[in-house]
Amino acid sequence: MAVDAQTIEKLAELARIAISEETIDEVSSRLGDVLQLVDQLQAVNTDGVEPMAHPLDEVQVLRKDAVTEPNRREAFLALAPQSEAGLYLVPKVID
Amino acid sequence: MEWEVVIGLEVHVQLATQSKIFSGASTAFGADPNTQACAVDLAMPGTLPVPNEEAFRFAVMFGLAMNAEIGKRSVFERKNYFYPDLPKGYQTTQLEQPIVGKGQIEIHLEDGSSKTVRLHHAHLEEDAGKSLHDAVFDTGHGMSGIDLNRAGTPLIEIVSEPDMRSAAEAVAYLKKIHSIVTYLGISDGDMSQGSLRCDANVSVRLKGEEELGTRTEIKNLNSFRFIEKAIKVEAQRQIDLIEDGGKVVQETRLYDADKNETRSMRSKEVANDYRYFPCPDLLPVVLSDEYVEQIRGDLPELPDAKCARFEKEYGLSAYDADQLTQERPTANYFEQVAAKSGEAKLAANWVMGELAALLNREEKSIEQSPVNAEHLAGLIARIKDGTISSKIAKQVFEAMANGDGDADAVIEAKGLKQVSDTGAIEKLVDDVIAASTAQVENYRNADPDKRPKMMGFFVGQIMKASKGQANPQMINKILKEKLDALL
Numbered sequence: 001m002a003v004d005a006q007t008i009e010k011l012a013e014l015a016r017i018a019i020s021e022e023t024i025d026e027v028s029s030r031l032g033d034v035l036q037l038v039d040q041l042q043a044v045n046t047d048g049v050e051p052m053a054h055p056l057d058e059v060q061v062l063r064k065d066a067v068t069e070p071n072r073r074e075a076f077l078a079l080a081p082q083s084e085a086g087l088y089l090v091p092k093v094i095d
Numbered sequence: 096m097e098w099e100v101v102i103g104l105e106v107h108v109q110l111a112t113q114s115k116i117f118s119g120a121s122t123a124f125g126a127d128p129n130t131q132a133c134a135v136d137l138a139m140p141g142t143l144p145v146p147n148e149e150a151f152r153f154a155v156m157f158g159l160a161m162n163a164e165i166g167k168r169s170v171f172e173r174k175n176y177f178y179p180d181l182p183k184g185y186q187t188t189q190l191e192q193p194i195v196g197k198g199q200i201e202i203h204l205e206d207g208s209s210k211t212v213r214l215h216h217a218h219l220e221e222d223a224g225k226s227l228h229d230a231v232f233d234t235g236h237g238m239s240g241i242d243l244n245r246a247g248t249p250l251i252e253i254v255s256e257p258d259m260r261s262a263a264e265a266v267a268y269l270k271k272i273h274s275i276v277t278y279l280g281i282s283d284g285d286m287s288q289g290s291l292r293c294d295a296n297v298s299v300r301l302k303g304e305e306e307l308g309t310r311t312e313i314k315n316l317n318s319f320r321f322i323e324k325a326i327k328v329e330a331q332r333q334i335d336l337i338e339d340g341g342k343v344v345q346e347t348r349l350y351d352a353d354k355n356e357t358r359s360m361r362s363k364e365v366a367n368d369y370r371y372f373p374c375p376d377l378l379p380v381v382l383s384d385e386y387v388e389q390i391r392g393d394l395p396e397l398p399d400a401k402c403a404r405f406e407k408e409y410g411l412s413a414y415d416a417d418q419l420t421q422e423r424p425t426a427n428y429f430e431q432v433a434a435k436s437g438e439a440k441l442a443a444n445w446v447m448g449e450l451a452a453l454l455n456r457e458e459k460s461i462e463q464s465p466v467n468a469e470h471l472a473g474l475i476a477r478i479k480d481g482t483i484s485s486k487i488a489k490q491v492f493e494a495m496a497n498g499d500g501d502a503d504a505v506i507e508a509k510g511l512k513q514v515s516d517t518g519a520i521e522k523l524v525d526d527v528i529a530a531s532t533a534q535v536e537n538y539r540n541a542d543p544d545k546r547p548k549m550m551g552f553f554v555g556q557i558m559k560a561s562k563g564q565a566n567p568q569m570i571n572k573i574l575k576e577k578l579d580a581l582l
Contacts, residue, residue, distance in 0.1 A: 016177050054373065054378050054379060059379055060379060063147055065114055065147050065150075066113060067113050068114070076132070076134075077129065085240070086127055086242075089240060092237050
């Protein structure tokens with residue numbers, strides 16, 4: 001089952017990826033294949049099975065509350081395309 | 096038509112941990128931009144989160160204080176959206192299995208009534224960074240600046256049921272949350288620094304209607320005053336809209352304090368699809384019964400318990416006890432004054448009256464009070480033993496506030512000791528009677544029922560003549576004897 005073009009466009013927008021007109025059909029059919037696989041899984045009877053949050057049957061280890069990270073601002077800022085006054089610069093965003 | 100406002104609040108509280116929820120970077124407020132943003136906070140490839148134990152302990156403390164179920168197994172999820180102050184492209188948060196489940200708290204309203212507000216749940220999550228726009232940061236080339244120091248600061252988001260029915264109830268609820276988190280010491284609760292922030296879901300319906308109206312969400316309210324005003328103005332906007340035949344649209348709105356209006360935040364509507372899924376980088380967090388019970392055992396006395404104790408132990412009214420226990424430092428201050436002066440009721444009146452007015456005027460917290468608990472207790476002791484009248488006490492209080500020393504020093508230096516000497520007061524009374532022949536004549540000719548009221552004039556004159564220092568009970572007694580002798 002194919003995913004309609006409108007859904008593909010919405011997903012692309014949410015994921016901030018560009019999908020050109022020509023590739024929509026291909027993406028649609030490939031996503032459809034994935035969904036078919038999910039449908040197959042859905043068919044399995046899961047009565048009484050607890051939803052799994054993680055494939056490892058382990059519990060999370062927690063860390064003590066302590067500051068361990070030094071200030072490495074200059075090294076990190078150097079990786080950014082643009083920075084100024086200790087700030088990362090991005091195209092203007094405002095609500 | 097009678098309308099009913101329905102309000103639910105989402106409160107974000109920054110937890111007072113030293114380090115971030117998933118990294119070892121500092122959470123201290125006010126550092127230079129990006130000096131506390133490490134590789135994990137910046138979402139550098141290959142980094143992995145490791146949760147901070149203290150954030151869980153704080154969240155459990157909060158849950159227990161809210162009489163809530165504790166999620167002994169909690170799971171982190173990813174809430175996906177793109178914004179420059181969120182480098183990972185998702186916020187790590189909790190959805191299906193939060194750390195704190197259903198609970199409830201009692202809120203106290205100004206008319207003395209109480210109400211129970213249900214907690215839907217509270218979950219742990221990370222704060223985002225800050226975007227700086229031209230108002231605060233002008234690059235001159237149309238860019239926004241990003242400071243990621245705040246990114247990864249632990250938050251609990253506290254979600255109430257839509258149980259509040261007025262802006263005043265919403266404020267009372269928020270004050271209660273503020274009171275609880277500061278009592279617990281899990282947050283500094285400083286709204287001006289964003290440690291406690293609030294989103295309000297507001298809808299209206301006709302009174303008696305069961306179904307909820309369409310709600311709007313007012314974002315980022317950061318003072319008690321703004322929350323009250325924003326809810327009022329938004330509820331009225333919805334009522335006007337419906338009465339004019341319109342329909343409320345479910346949307347996010349911003350409150351503009353300068354214009355006292357809310358306006359639509361269109362940009363947030365487009366991507367309102369967060370595609371949550373369990374975070375594969377984090378395993379479920381499991382807390383043992385012993386762990387939770389140990390935290391329960393270590394909880395400090397909470398506002399409600401303290402309030403009940405103040406009523407019982409100090410004989411205060413429910414209203415006074417509530418006022419004094421809303422903030423822990425105020426409660427501590429009051430208890431010190433009450434213990435040192437031995438006069439709980441006077442202590443309560445002074446703390447809520449003159450002291451509160453002074454702090455308000457000087458915009459200071461009680462911890463910064465220019466008059467400390469010991470000095471106030473000393474002043475109250477002098478009222479109690481009759482050295483000064485309550486009226487003079489206000490003068491002494493002002494002097495103490497100006498740093499003139501303790502009560503005894505001020506009374507001594509300014510010669511404010513109350514005159515309780517019979518001879519001296521008799522002389523004052525005689526002088527005033529002699530100088531007020533017309534009023535004395537009126538008094539003699541007046542109806543006996545009206546005479547007690549007429550004494551006020553003489554008392555006032557005598558007080559004035561004594562510069563407020565004559566003992567008022569003695570003036571009344573001597574004056575009445577002398578006037579009656581003239582009848």
